[in-house]
Amino acid sequence: MANEVISGEQLQKVIRDAADLVVSSAGVTLGPEGRPVIMSKSYGGPEVTKDGYKVINNLKPEDEKIAKIVELLNQATSQANEKAGDGTTTATILVGNMIKNAHKHIAAQRSRMKLKSGMKRARDEVVKYIQSVAKKINSEEEIAQVGSISANGNSEIGNKIAEAMNKVGKEGVITVEEGKGLDEFSVSVVQGMVFDRGYVSPYFITNPEKMIVEFDNPYVLLANKKLSSIQPMVPLLETIVRSNRAVVIIAEDVEGEALTSLVLSKMRGSLNACAVKAPGFGDRRSEMLEDIRILTGAKTLVSDDLGVTVESLTVEDLGTAKSIIISKDSTTIVDGGGEKAAIDARVKQIKTQIDKTTSDYDKEKLQERLAKLAGGVAVLKVGGATEVEVKERKDRVEDALHATRAAVEEGIVPGGGATLLSAIAVLEKLSSDDDDEQAGINIVKSALKAPISQIVENAGEDASVITYNLLESKDPNRIFDARELKYVDAF
Template sequence: MMLNRLSWCCGTGLRSFAKDVRFGVEARSLLLQGVNTMTNAVAATLGPKGRNVLIEQLLISPRITKDGSTVANSVQLRDRRQDMGVQLLRQATNNTNNLVGDGTTTATILARGIACQGMHAIRQGQINVQLLREGILQGSDVVCEALGKMSQSVETIGQVEAVAKVALNGDERLAEMIGDTIMELGECGVVLVKESSGPLDEVRFSQGATLPSGYCSPMFANKSRRSKVEFGNCLLLLTLAKIDQLEQILPVLELAKLKEKPLLIIAKDFSSDLIKILALNHLHGRVQVCIVKAPSFGEEQRLEMQDLALAMGAHLLEGASCLRELKEEDLGEVGSVVVTAKETHLMQPVGVNEDQLQSRIDYLRELVGEALTEEEQDRLNIRLGRLQGYLATIYLGGNSELEATERKDRFNDAMHSVRVAISDGVVPGGGTAFLRCIQALDELPPAEVMEYQVGREIVKDALRLPCYTIAKNAGVDPNEVLQKVLAGTGSFGYDAAKGEYGDLMECGIVDPTNVMRAAISDAAGIASLLATTEALITKQPIKPKIAKNQVTQDLAKLVGM
């Protein structure tokens, strides 16, 4: 139905403004078409035998992935009405991913199931849609409670590796790497994941604080063979000022000479004349000194230097005036310093204020949880690693760039799953945990309100879908698998990787409890909104005008216009 169309003619010009408005069954049907398209793409990745999805990227090579979140964020439909269904579903999956770092595919499958059943119930006859929504949400609350009772704590590295292996679709090598990293760093350790330049995987652990800046001149090196600077019991000066003249740092040089200790200066910048003077001073053996430019630029540089000051027990001197009034307590002291042409390593700081340091660490952890992009998250994790004094960098290789990117996606998901599992426990995997929650819904007393009972039944039917999808992706009869698993009890389920039935907890096939709870909760919330939608309003698509010259026409074709 076309409404709100306004047309008027003035002289020779004609203007029209229009929006497309659809109601009832037609509106919900259009939304559901978009939901089905997105869910079919995402569901293909579920389980140990899930399929790959190839995603086009403008001007660069396509991306291949089995990461449900990446697939969900890549789906965009030309029909705006169908795309609204995609956007609403993506909202639920992104919420799950942001909250617990995994569970995107499961949440998508559950949301589609609940939305389909809800729309079907509304079509059958007179029903109060708001009460139906409340019934669906009540059913999801019961499932969350049942999952909590079913949960078992993670206490061994073997269990950590089991969680990682499931999230990695059965990759034992990467699962062992995650287990070793957690054992080395602890559950709160900072892990950075990067793509390797070769086919091999590698883990590098670094203690203390590492800066991506080296010495300003190789003349400062006191280990000539290795071209590096090594200091022990070193004084540390941190400033955001640009140091142009020797007089600005003369007090701190005299203090270092008096205490007979080496000195490391990290500043915003240094003049070329000052670099030469300090290098000659170092060569003549008057004062052991090395100078390093502060990392980053602008506000990010200020924040990183503030972090470093807290981690090293020093005061950050903001400007040149602070240098003139420098006191001994403004300096930090570091047990070991290693400076190369590209990096600076600071270890064993002395006199750190632990309360202030912990407060800063907690603040950065909150920022990491709120980060919107992978780049922002990596930047915050690097800062967090410096503050904590321990960091692991994992380089993932592959036979091609596509393979390395795909493995990185899976590894990030697995790390999130492991952290959630350690904090909240695990439940049987393979969709079995959801199947066991059906009994909790069956044991509820009959609802006095008919819509509440219908809502419970809708949730109960949706709980079968994760196990069904995993079996379907594995190439076996999903109905037969469902029947056998439902006939069992406890953690008895289907191992899709081996094609066998057994105790999934003993086999190490588990899912983090909080991931499953977030998936069903977010799916119920967004799906009940989809099912109870009555009107759909979209803008009419406007075909852009493209110039007639060949260059612009070719560019338009390239971007799909």
């Protein structure tokens, strides 16, 4: 199909076919009675998933024209996954329905610009409505309930997600990994800040069995430069020795005479010390050192830019922590001595930077820093009998985790497509004197029925009857439970 250009009705047909393919492929996974999809892989065995996002991203249409449009549709709907971590299938169904109806109006010679204008007006009203009915969740029990619903009624998944969030905080990092046990499903938590730099020399090790350095109540000396001479540090180190406390030196690097002297002092038993390279590079290293300074309560750090030298430091300028554990490639700071107000202010500052940055890479790094400061790191390990089962379970846990995170951040609404359906009442009050713009409003209005219709059809019920009954009830909290096949109150 190289250099082939299509337009007009031919292009419209390709777009419709691509939208139908995406909706039909991902739509079957939606809701509690959605069906798993088996995907063949270019390597390894087949993969079973109920993750609509994975299904969409693995579509490989033979028709190259359709494949190009599918790729464009994927880019559009994947924004739902990037922003909320979930909801891609619902977004796909909405987009597919709007494309189908929009093309009917375009074929009837309606103005594309007026249709777009009407659709945007309708979209804005629906978004405002959803935000107005969202209910904030706070308790561990509520988080567990949301996680369970997001995992298709699996209460174990919901409880584990709630446990992890309770331990590391709502802003903390939670990752999902493949476990090794047959029925393994565990939560392990690393409290405090963790960064991916370990001891500069194994001679600093205090626990040979675990090959780690463990210090209780150590001082923390920070330097945004290389430290190569020991002489400037001697007065400070002598004071630390007299206090019978250890010191962790986190610097751009510790080398030469400084490193040799610290190692010899450790081996002789005259000083408990450990040198660690600072995380990151360039400006990012400076920012992370500042994060650590605030976390540990250090008054300052050694820096040529700040004009602060090692000679000028006293123990009052150093940071502290309840404990620090250092391995070959990571450092864990537990219960730093920084003030909560200062840490909260730093967290707020990083959040502002996340909102303002346009770089995905910078956003990712800022989010990592935010997670390190705001909480700890929890690891959910998921096992299974086969590799396929492990991956499928891992996908379900990840989906539930993403949905729960979004719920904690922005609140929850009645599910099962009911909130989108009830938003139709808002659009009934929205009108336009221009017929083409009104048609655009109606396109969105019609699309709002599509997700709940798909959920109900996947449960083997008549979608037209269910949607009619819900609309007639005029109760925004009334939903159709597609698992139990009955009407219930969402809250």
